[in-house]
Amino acid sequence: MSFAFTPEEQSRVEVAAFLGIKLDPIGYVDLSTIVVLSVMYGVEFIALCYQLYNRDYLPLKAKNVPIMFSLYFGAISWLMGDIFTGGLVHLGQSPILRNCKFTIIWLRVCIGAYYVTSIFALRCYSLYIVFYKGKAFKGKVAITSLGIAIVSIALFGIISMLMPTRMVTHYEEILDMCYIDRYYIVAVLLVIWSIWIYTAIMNWRMRKIPFCFNERVEMFTSFIILLVVSLMNSIALLVINVYPASRGWRNALLYTNHVGASIGYWVVMWEPTYGCLFHREEYLQYWINILKEDQMEREYDYSTNINNETTLNLV
Numbered sequence: 001m002s003f004a005f006t007p008e009e010q011s012r013v014e015v016a017a018f019l020g021i022k023l024d025p026i027g028y029v030d031l032s033t034i035v036v037l038s039v040m041y042g043v044e045f046i047a048l049c050y051q052l053y054n055r056d057y058l059p060l061k062a063k064n065v066p067i068m069f070s071l072y073f074g075a076i077s078w079l080m081g082d083i084f085t086g087g088l089v090h091l092g093q094s095p096i097l098r099n100c101k102f103t104i105i106w107l108r109v110c111i112g113a114y115y116v117t118s119i120f121a122l123r124c125y126s127l128y129i130v131f132y133k134g135k136a137f138k139g140k141v142a143i144t145s146l147g148i149a150i151v152s153i154a155l156f157g158i159i160s161m162l163m164p165t166r167m168v169t170h171y172e173e174i175l176d177m178c179y180i181d182r183y184y185i186v187a188v189l190l191v192i193w194s195i196w197i198y199t200a201i202m203n204w205r206m207r208k209i210p211f212c213f214n215e216r217v218e219m220f221t222s223f224i225i226l227l228v229v230s231l232m233n234s235i236a237l238l239v240i241n242v243y244p245a246s247r248g249w250r251n252a253l254l255y256t257n258h259v260g261a262s263i264g265y266w267v268v269m270w271e272p273t274y275g276c277l278f279h280r281e282e283y284l285q286y287w288i289n290i291l292k293e294d295q296m297e298r299e300y301d302y303s304t305n306i307n308n309e310t311t312l313n314l315v
Contacts, residue, residue: 024247030088059272074115081108087244100178110157124202196226
């Protein structure tokens with residue numbers, strides 16, 4: 001896969017100009033974006049392995065490390081979908097990459113953007129159950145909530161796959177790009193904006209609720225990240241004419257989506273991970289003391305016996 005300005009790439013630029021599209025050739029700026037984001041996710045993978053290994057450490061266990069692990073792989077799928085369909089690489093040499101229905105519907109939208117943003121929303125809902133309703137988020141409530149999100153995503157993907165290609169997305173050989181139908185873009189963005197509206201409602205309903213740790217920061221961060229991601233994707237996909245043709249827009253959108261997802265992840269996981277790594281026993285005792293002071297042992301399903309590994313499966 002070449003990032004050099006080859007005669008074939010020059011021909012593609014000329015054809016695009018003939019069609020009235022200013023096409024910035026795929027080059028080393030695109031490669032640098034891929035490398036930077038890959039390194040970022042590589043570092044996060046190391047951290048995730050550490051968190052998974054220490055998943056029974058109570059402050060980490062309360063964040064539900066397996067769900068956060070699944071969030072990571074959703075973000076990886078989103079990254080691949082963004083790269084393959086965002087104009088950063090050539091598609092013509094690979095039949096898999098030319099299968100725009102697969103890369104758009106599953107990698108970029110369903111397993112990627114929808115799953116990641118749904119987990120952010122689910123995190124807000126779990127905090128609503130714990131701090132607003134005063135109940136533990138576990139058992140049927142947790143399983144049903146996650147199940148509804150996954151089934152909804154799967155249904156959207158299946159329906160999208162069954163729709164005619166012209167109504168969803170197809171490969172434009174002359175420009176070596178995936179073309180997405182405008183009405184399908186609107187449908188996808190409506191779902192993302194709906195998820196943002198949900199987080200906004202949750203933030204508003206819990207604006208006066210006292211939290212134990214940094215949950216208010218988590219909720220507000222999710223609200224801001226989803227707002228920025230929704231705005232950037234709406235502008236790029238609906239306002240900018242063929243945004244993958246613009247070097248600035250295609251790279252900016254990738255950074256917005258994935259730096260945003262990374263920030264959202266670390267806002268949730270940074271404090272217990274740092275405490276586990278550098279101040280394991282001290283932070284554990286601090287965490288337990290905060291629960292006791294705020295009388296949140298029942299909501300967190302915490303036993304006064306420190307050796308008891310039972311705690312809330314907060315998302």
